[in-house]
Amino acid sequence: SGVVDGIPVRHEHMAQLLNTATVEHVEHLHDLNLPKEPLAELLYKPCMLPLNGKHQTLDPNEELKIALNNDLSSLVDQLTQANNLYEQISLLTQLVSMQSLEYCIELEGSNRRLYDLIEEVHAHAGRLRLWSVLRQAAGLQGKVIGDIDLAVGDLLVAQKFIQVGRSYHDDSLITRPLSDDELLQRIRQYCREDVRDQILTQEVLLYLGLLIKARPELFSELLTIRASQLIILLTSQIVRTEKSTADQAYEVLMGLSPCDIQSRLEAVLEDFQTLADLPQQMEALHAQGNTQTLNWQQNLGLDKLAIPEEGWLAWRQHQGIIDRRSNQFLAKIWKILHHTSGLVIGNKLDKRNRLSSSLVLSDMTEGEQAFALLIEHMFNNIQAAEYRQLTIETLEALASFFEQNPSLKIDEAIVIDVTIGHAVNLAHIDEYPDHQANYDEHKIQAWEQFYAQSPAHSTSFIISALNHLLTVRSNEEPTVSA
Structure with a gap:
């Protein structure tokens, strides 16, 4: 393995074998139209991206900075300087989100497709056994595993x-x-x-x-x-x-x-x-202090919403596509961060979706554009419009809950995915108690029913889910009245 004169070693060895083959070895190919160029040149694939750096994972802030960068020329400039495969694949991921795989960028005086650059990263990641980079490159290319x-x-x-x-x-x-x-x-x-x-x-x-x-x-x-x-x-x-x-x-x-x-x-x-x-x-939340009974009254005006003719699922899909949020929405998220160590909005396994309360509250202000862009990026990554709207409803309910329980402090980050998932479970078991033992077999039905419920109804289960996840360090079991 390795690279000699810009040619991957395995290609060089193949080229030597083919170029030194005798005519007798290939007489049976006489009817084929062979290319005029030497096979060594055909197999030669020059490395367009620098590889002389230390290949190490990026921290979440570095990845987030790349993900928030929508300046094409800036991304290309950074790519030409990046010598870390993790940084290269992150930059290529952002470029692919803006352009097609066939889009060409100029590197060292020649135009190269994004697909080819990703293939280059894929080959080097495989050689170095950088499995995360390898999987990301393969995913961008839409590769299918054999068999x-x-x-x-x-x-x-x-x-x-x-x-x-x-x-x-x-x-x-x-x-x-x-x-x-x-x-x-x-x-x-x-x-x-x-x-x-x-x-x-x-x-x-x-x-x-x-x-x-x-x-x-x-x-x-x-x-x-x-x-x-x-x-x-x-x-x-x-x-x-x-x-x-x-x-x-x-x-x-x-x-x-x-x-x-x-x-x-x-x-x-x-x-x-x-x-x-x-x-x-692993999803349990822990509250600090001697928490007494927690109360919550629905004060979001959701009970005044007119029942849509097309149903609540279609309503959520429509709202999620428009993605219209109140002027106070960012302020509500800001207030939630004062009651928990953080928030995870969207895919809970994506490190870029984690908001650390200590970092955000110390480095940003409530009305700062950077904070607004950060939240916008997280919502843009939620693909399903109805789930995007459900996430908005959940955050607004949590903000209302903490407003009514100002002394409550939670040690862990609140994961919105987890909270919604528990709410769906609780709502389904409430209607079908006999499904509790085999709930996994009814998840599709449970989610369909939850989307079909009014926001006023589903929000009550969102708060119940928070109560279900909450374990007070003093071993008191909080009871939420919703």
Whole structure:
């Protein structure tokens, strides 16, 4: 491995073999139209990006700065100077969000497609075993892992349904064999916004296809295999062992080799029943001080909203597309940060979605443009319009709750994804108590019903979810009246 005179070694060796081959070795190719250029030149791919730096992960602020930069020329200038593969793939990710993969940029006097530059990063990351960079490059290129269709077929033959992504929708459920293109489309649509998740999901499905043939007993109690849930379990194990946050653990997971992930996945399946509740155990919130009964009265005026003719789901989709927020919305988020160590808005596994209260409150002001851009970036990363609107409703409810309970301080960051997920669970179990034991089998139905509820109704369960997550350090159990 390595690079000699700008040519990857494996290409150079191949070129030498082909160029020194005798005529007798290739007589059977006499009818082919061979190119006039030497094969060494055809295999030569000059490195356009500098590689002489120290390849290390970027901190969340560095990644966020790149993600907020919409100046094309500035990004290209930074790319020409970047010699860290992690920085290069972050810059290329932002460029791809603004332009197509076929877009050409000028580097060292020549035009290169973004796709080719990503392929260059992909090749070097593979050589250096930088798995996170490798997965991100592969995700940007829309690569499909070989034999993934066979793995899915093996799972279906074993009479297992497969659910991809974290969106609970009928189309995310795979019940029949799919072509590579169809499968990739499902994964793109329903997986997390992080393109690495698309590749990791394929890896998980591939390993499951191998395991179901080698160790079918591991799947005896699983009717539906949820790839996203297994990724959460893998992440939760890292949270527990390394005492980290979920987004930090997710980065560790993305940096693991395929072999490590396969062995960890097998271990998760071996102990699935014990680990099934692990994510929920990690989500507990702790309040400081002697908290007495917590009260909340709905004061957001939601009960005055007229019932839309097309239903509340369509209403949320419409509101989420328009994405109109009140003038006081940013001020409400600012106030929430005074009551918790932080907020995670959007995908809880994306480190760029974490707002640290100490950093934000010390480095920014409530009306500062930088704060507004930061919140806007997080909302723009929420793909589903109805979920974007539900996130707004949740934040406004939390702001109202803390306003009515000003002395409450929570040690951990409040994860909006987690709060909404618990609210959906509580609302469904409230209506269907007999579904509590097998709630996972009814998640699609639960989410559909929650979206169909009025904001006044769903908000009451948002506050109940906060109460459900809250454990007071003095061992008092708070009771929220909503």
